[in-house]
Amino acid sequence: MTNLSKIVVASSLLTCAAAQAGGLYLYETTASDIGLASAGMAARAQDASVMAANPAGLANVSGKSFSGNLIGLYGDAQLDTMTGDAGNVIGFVPMASAFYSQQVNDKWTLGIGLYGNYGLGLEYEGLLNNHLDIPTATTQALTIQPSASYRINDHWSVGAALGIQYGMYEVETKGALNFNDEDQDTQLNGRVGVLYEATPGTRLGLSYSSETEFEFDNSNSIAPQQLIFSAYHEVNDDLAVMWNVNWQDWSEYTTTLKAADLVDVETQDTYQIALGTQYKLNEKMMWNAGFAFDTSMYESQSNGDITVPTGKAYRIGTGIDYKLDSENSIGFAFEAVLMESSETETPRLQAGFDEPALYFMSMSYNWKN
Numbered sequence: 001m002t003n004l005s006k007i008v009v010a011s012s013l014l015t016c017a018a019a020q021a022g023g024l025y026l027y028e029t030t031a032s033d034i035g036l037a038s039a040g041m042a043a044r045a046q047d048a049s050v051m052a053a054n055p056a057g058l059a060n061v062s063g064k065s066f067s068g069n070l071i072g073l074y075g076d077a078q079l080d081t082m083t084g085d086a087g088n089v090i091g092f093v094p095m096a097s098a099f100y101s102q103q104v105n106d107k108w109t110l111g112i113g114l115y116g117n118y119g120l121g122l123e124y125e126g127l128l129n130n131h132l133d134i135p136t137a138t139t140q141a142l143t144i145q146p147s148a149s150y151r152i153n154d155h156w157s158v159g160a161a162l163g164i165q166y167g168m169y170e171v172e173t174k175g176a177l178n179f180n181d182e183d184q185d186t187q188l189n190g191r192v193g194v195l196y197e198a199t200p201g202t203r204l205g206l207s208y209s210s211e212t213e214f215e216f217d218n219s220n221s222i223a224p225q226q227l228i229f230s231a232y233h234e235v236n237d238d239l240a241v242m243w244n245v246n247w248q249d250w251s252e253y254t255t256t257l258k259a260a261d262l263v264d265v266e267t268q269d270t271y272q273i274a275l276g277t278q279y280k281l282n283e284k285m286m287w288n289a290g291f292a293f294d295t296s297m298y299e300s301q302s303n304g305d306i307t308v309p310t311g312k313a314y315r316i317g318t319g320i321d322y323k324l325d326s327e328n329s330i331g332f333a334f335e336a337v338l339m340e341s342s343e344t345e346t347p348r349l350q351a352g353f354d355e356p357a358l359y360f361m362s363m364s365y366n367w368k369n
Contacts, residue, residue, distance in 0.1 A: 031364035035319025035333030037290030039276025040242025042205035042230035048101035054193035055159030058149035077356035201234030304342030311340025
């Protein structure tokens with residue numbers, strides 16, 4: 001495969017989460033995470049979906065719990081080149097997730113999650129002085145995650161999860177390079193966590209996720225290790241506050257254009273700070289709101305990569321949870337992720353993204369028994 005086709009393949013896998021923690025992870029797997037801008041994700045532990053961030057949180061989910069989420073992502077990432085606008089490379093991406101957990105006894109809780117934190121269709125127009133179009137660059141990945149938590153005592157719980165990740169890509173190019181390419185790969189990663197409940201309604205959560213590497217026939221794509229530290233505190237019966245501090249090991253990541261020896265992009269570790277609140281409007285309605293700031297994976301925004309339109313990012317989320325009855329509830333959420341501009345300059349390619357953005361809308365159904 002040529003260097004250019006490697007660029008296309010890897011970009012289709014990685015750009016989907018371009019704003020996450022300044023790097024490539026999607027935090028938006030549930031309506032709650034969207035409405036709270038991911039704040040408290042490893043410590044909230046309010047339903048089975050906590051396993052996606054911290055499997056130890058399942059110890060705080062009593063009985064049986066189900067969470068299902070439909071998510072629509074619209075990415076506004078217009079690529080400007082020397083010869084004009086190459087179009088919006090992201091567009092609309094549908095996503096979904098489902099989680100189920102069951103308390104086995106007063107010590108053990110088991111669960112399983114199904115979600116897609118990779119998945120995008122890209123389209124580039126007029127690259128290389130209008131000599132190359134990429135009408136299809138689509139990658140999807142599905143994660144099945146069996147999880148378990150163990151309650152040590154009234155304060156401490158631990159948990160672990162195994163991520164079975166099935167990745168697929170398909171690429172079509174026209175013009176200077178005409179080809180179709182597709183491949184699949186299955187990889188495993190691990191997630192471990194701890195949950196500390198100081199008092200009822202006050203929790204701290206810490207989780208670690210190992211590196212994942214998709215090994216396609218002609219290129220590899222790495223999702224690095226990460227740490228998530230969250231806190232959750234119920235101020236009173238109506239108000240709860242929460243926050244995150246996250247780290248991701250992007251300094252070990254080599255961008256696609258750099259791997260192809262086309263640019264010398266320097267990457268760095270990324271960090272996130274997130275703050276959120278939940279306010280009970282009445283006995284049936286809960287209002288969620290959150291804000292997060294993510295640092296950039298690029299050491300310099302003027303030395304970026306067109307396959308990853310990312311930079312410093314600001315998340316603003318809000319949503320409503322509505323209780324139908326004692327067991328069933330629905331939720332709606334919206335989040336905007338506003339990113340820093342980035343540029344790519346090579347002798348053959350000068351292009352950039354001017355303040356790209358991601359917009360998430362979600363609806364959820366939750367059941368507890």
